Amino acid sequence: MPEALLEIQDLVTSFKTTSGLQRVLDGINLSLRRGEILGLVGESGCGKSITSLSIMRLLPQPYGFIENGKILFNDKELTDLSIPEMESIRGNEISMIFQEPMTALNPVFTIGNQIEEVLDIHQDLKKRDKKEKCIEMLKLVGLPRAKDVYNEYPHQLSGGMRQRVMIAMALSCEPRLLIADEPTTALDVTVQIQILELMKSLQKDMNTSILLITHDLGVIAEMCDRVAVMYLGKIVEETTTVNIFDNPLHPYSQGLLNSRLGNIQKGEKLICIPGMVPTLSDKPQGCFFSPRCSKCIDRCKTDMPELNEVKPGHKVRCWLYVDEDY
């Protein structure tokens, strides 16, 4: 088994709010191997994006902070690094692309200027080499008029093109880890597939690991080697993509899979998980999912289960799979 590139241990991230401290991430354990694509799924507000911002140490200031836990990246403990050390990692060894390509680029600088900025920070290139590298990156992400795009401003490009620019920017220093926070959510369906294929092929060429955050199970099936399912700041299931589709164990994962549109015929009622995601200030006792769970037993209402490895490579946080061979 290839060694882990990113190892998150018991990560607790909290936000200071007017009603006191809110634990957004409640002990996350996650590991990402070299060259692997790991999917992170969950409903809105479960802490997917906060996980990525915690890794980048870009939590909204001054409200968000890492309360506890370790983030080991390439044998470095990210939570201990100084600000300049962290700056030299961002955009260089760990890059990030965001959900909204329409607003993620600065409207007042040219594309070339914004990509070259990353090279300026992390690489020592001559002016002409920088421009060459920049245009090469734009070609690599499949922009047809790379030389023109270099001099253009973000508002002159479409959403898909901007996301390609973001990818070019993120990969220009050949990072070991790319965090993609819902990279295709804001795009047209046809463009979504193009962007995903692009990411996948570049990932193979550069041997970059990807942490792919999404709520779209179709994207997971298309892209990921392994999947972690999150619910209310905790990982509830972690396994291979094949396992999650063929044999989901956690009732929440099962619920997510059942609510896919592909499962139903025309005229049938849509299937959904009953209830709403509780607010952070109102976390249920015991297992956080218990109030919405169809298989809830007495123990679920009092104690939070651990994330146990019930089969090799299949971890789940559920009392149903404790003390018994299922």
Add this chain to the structure above:
Amino acid sequence: MRKYLIRRILIIIPVLFGVSIVIFALIHLAPGDPYSSMIDPNFTAEDRRNLLEAIGYYDPLPVKYVKWLGRAIQGDLGYSITYKEPVLSVILRNFKNTVVLSLTALALSVLMAVPIGVISATRKNTIFDYVVTVFSFIGISVPIFFLAMLLIKFLSFDLGLFPISGMQTIGSGYSGFMKFLDFVHHLMLPVIALALVQMAQLMRYTRSSMLEVIMQDYIRTARAKGLKERLVIYKHALRNALIPVVTVICISIGYLMSGAVLTETVFVWPGMGTLVYQSILNRDYPVVVSCALVMAFFILIANLIADILYAFIDPRIKYE
């Protein structure tokens, strides 16, 4: 862009034309006879009427306007009743003083307010931010003539740091560099008063504009690149935050160029503001009309400058 500029500049002409009609009409609607003080009180009523008739006082308003306009286009803005010299030379002399005062105040306020606004936004809800906020609220709410009085009381009268009013020490006989220093010394107090008020406003605008920009996605992108926080703020955020601030600055150029009437009056600074004030009191119609036109002209110019600056700061703005 060039086409747009030419069009914008040409538009100024009809606008000024309209402004001149309105001003001319308003002035002549006001009751009173500006020439009463020019004519020897010992003249008989008939002589007086003949004199007034000779200069066209009894002409119908449109005729007066056309006559006036015809001369104005040739640079003859009329003869000042109080100053006993051509209006143009009076205005030029006063305008020079206003330019010095207002540009110094503007430069000072921009140089202070923008950095303070930025720091206050990046350190939102710290003691620094609170102090700045309180200060700018005071600056916005205290009327400038009152602030000017306070400055005179404390800085000039109590501490004796600056002269109370005027542009030079009367009877000092300074020349050369000493004269210049004396001028700067007199300039300080009105500049401080004007700049404080301008600053208070600009700081608020910069702060709120900056707070909005800092929340944008592209700021997060800039940080995710590994950019130093200083560059994130002063390169990526400030450039965007300045767009609305430029509007405010340009509006105040128009306001300052027309002579901050209250400030100039309190400090007896012989600029456009004082000139307008005095001329209205003296019913010096030719001066009032010309001043109003000059002010309108500079407000139009300030707006034009704002539009040009937009295109430089924000590439999304294209003038076709």
